[in-house]
Amino acid sequence: MERVLVGVLALGALCWASGGEAMDISQTDIVERVLNFILFMGILWYAMGGALKKMLLQRRARISEKLSSLQEERQAIKEEKEQALRSLEEAKQKASQILSNAKQEAYLLTQKHEQLSKIAIEKLIKNHQSLMDKEEVKVQQEVIDEVLEELFKSKQAHFNLPTYMHLLHQRVIP
Secondary structure, eight states: OHHHHHHHHHHHHHHHHHHHHHGGGSOOOOHHHHHHHOOOOOHHHHHHHHHHHHHHHHHHHHHHHHHHHHHHHHHHHHHHHHHHHHHHHHHHHHHHHHHHHHHHHHHHHHHHHHHHHHHHHHHHHHHHHHHHHHHHHHHHHHHHHHHHHHHHHHOSOOHHHHHHHHHHHHHHHO
């Protein structure tokens, strides 16, 4: 409709601008030309109207189908995007959970190894201390045995029986 109006205005402007002098409408055949144009358009519409309507309906159907398929694709892409975002959030949560579990496990393993190390060190210290005590007793026993053997061999120290018994008694019962 707008095209027809623009066409009529353009045609009117051309007619008005075509001559420098005033034009008398009675000297033109504008009425006959308008009637011929309307008649031509009516015959054209009558002859081609069904095919034109059919073509326009088919075009409308194709455009509608394309639009609906594009909207379905858009909706599918939107759902995939939302699913991807949910998956990303789940992955972030799992990653943070794994990280916190790993930190906690590392802390617990560190504590466990420290405790095991302390126990091992204490055992080593106790074993070393008992070995030192045994060595000390052994060295003392060797020294005592050596001194007593020298005394018995040299006959310098002569013990009477009660003194000897008293020394043995102290040695046996600490």
